[in-house]
Amino acid sequence: MTQWLGTLIEGVMLGGLYALFAAGLSLIFGIMRLVNLAHGDLIVLAAFVVLVVAATLGLDPFVAAVLAAPVLFAFGYALQHLLLNRTLGRDILPPLLVTFGLSIIVQNGLLEAFSADSQRLKAGAVETASLSLGGGLAVGVMPLLTLASAVAVILALNLLFYRTSLGRAFRATADDPEIAQLMGIDNRSIFALAMGVAMTVVAVAALYLGMRANFDPTIGPARLIYAFEAVIIGGLGSFWGTLAGGIVIGLAQTIGARIDPEWQILAGHVAFLVVLVIRPRGLFPRAVD
């Protein structure tokens, strides 16, 4: 019984990590319906940026991530402005193919620059610290911090979305890009800002990706799938839904792994497909696709 409770807690915490992977994707998918197949590779790219900053300046990964965030914001803004804005339209093939190309470029560029060796962001004592919950239960500080960061990111995104004028512009373009333009909103720069914000969130995701386990240039696509599953389970346009979606995937994976370690990933995918068959628009859809 205690073991199962531990599994459930572990699953929710893992869900926090997946929600972090998914939050940036949820933002851009919700606003511009952009299927960014490079999202997973961008997370890995961000992890390498944090790694380089931490290594060259001799900083703690948390500080390095704070320094990397503005760089990644600028990168996201430029990427959207120079490249991805040109692919948006009624047809989903152009963004799909362009981000596929981008994914291949990022992955192989990282392989060329950093080789296929596994890397890790070293955070020191906090990595192994744990809190006792009593009754033989304990949670790691790192997973707890991951979940707390996910909740904080979702809160911040909700504040940005519903309490600021930029958020109003985000929502307006998400609802109807043409009418938003009539109201004097420049969609292209709104999209570029959205991608900048998404890449800032990616910096947070990359931090926890790199501290939790080893990473190498090839692990991007798998993170992309978990992230998309979380977004779609949660429903289009709902950040809390994305968190819930991440937790569904995390729970399914840890429960699956508890039954048979080889079933971990499979259980997550099956949970995703089951949710889709029952509710094709996700659990908490806000926007109409």
Next chain:
Amino acid sequence: MAGAQTPAAGYRAAIGTRATRRVALAGLALFAALLALPGIADRALVQDLIFVFYMLALAQCWNLLAGYAGLISVGQQAFVGLGGYMLFGLAVFAGIDPLLAIVLAGVIAAILALPTALVVFRLRGAYFAIGTWVVAEVYRLVFAQFKQLGGGTGTSLPPEITNTVFGIEFVKDLFGVRTAAARDIILYWAALLLAAGTILAVYLILRSRHGLALAAIRDSEPAAASAGVDNFRTKLWVYVATAAGTGMAGALIYLQKARISPDSAFAVLDWTAYVILIVVIGGIGTIEGPIVGVLVFWLLQTYLASYGTWYLILLGALAILIMLAAPKGLWGYVAERYGLVLFPVRRRLIGPGQR
């Protein structure tokens, strides 16, 4: 669709052009020449062309699916892997001749496409694309559980199966070659038949009333539905048919490789990303496009693949460039500029006095 109405005097609808007959004859001549090619070509060229033909078959299938039915799937590797594993299963455990197993693998892929469609057809657009990818991942993880087929590390096809494939003695006598070369020649013919068969099938489908329905769906789904097209059934039918073609290609690919593992058989890069790239380079929504695309891809691979990661970076950049600069692909550009059509599928109105 409404029944045919009597056309006004002197007007008729035609699909073919005057050049059609000449193109058909040239196509037949090319096919015959390719059939005879192993008699003079060296083994490396034969192996290269096997690759060209199976990629062409995959590209034609994806093109029909995405370019005509609007079903942008990034999960076709599901059926490549299924076909490959079915070939191994049928040949190793049931002792079925590998060539027959290729056909059966296509049938099984089509049968499994039905329950798969029940899940992914609930999704649209981007959701469909991601959903098909997840389904392919599920297939990959499930096949990694089959210990009899090597589990996660994969397994090899015993040489006695590949060396006793139907017709191998005949080819050995005909060309005076060793077993390995004879096996390549048989696979070459099978791949040629598969590629030519896929092109012919796609062409005939597009010329039929189903093709008309597909073109209507491609241009506007609501308009197609209001004109009496059953969008769901038409798409389902195309999904199942392309699964059969993709499954047969997968079986052939892994008969040639003679070694299979879940990670390679269900690889999104090899069996979907490259295929999409081929279709888009050549020109999506045309039969000629994938043919042009596969030749360009083959040239790139032949001359640049030794550069490893830089070659892949170049392919990625090419995908971006093509989509931004020439979304209709190379063939689309040529066809627009010179009005060239090799596989006419469009109905044209011909007035009195016109030919």
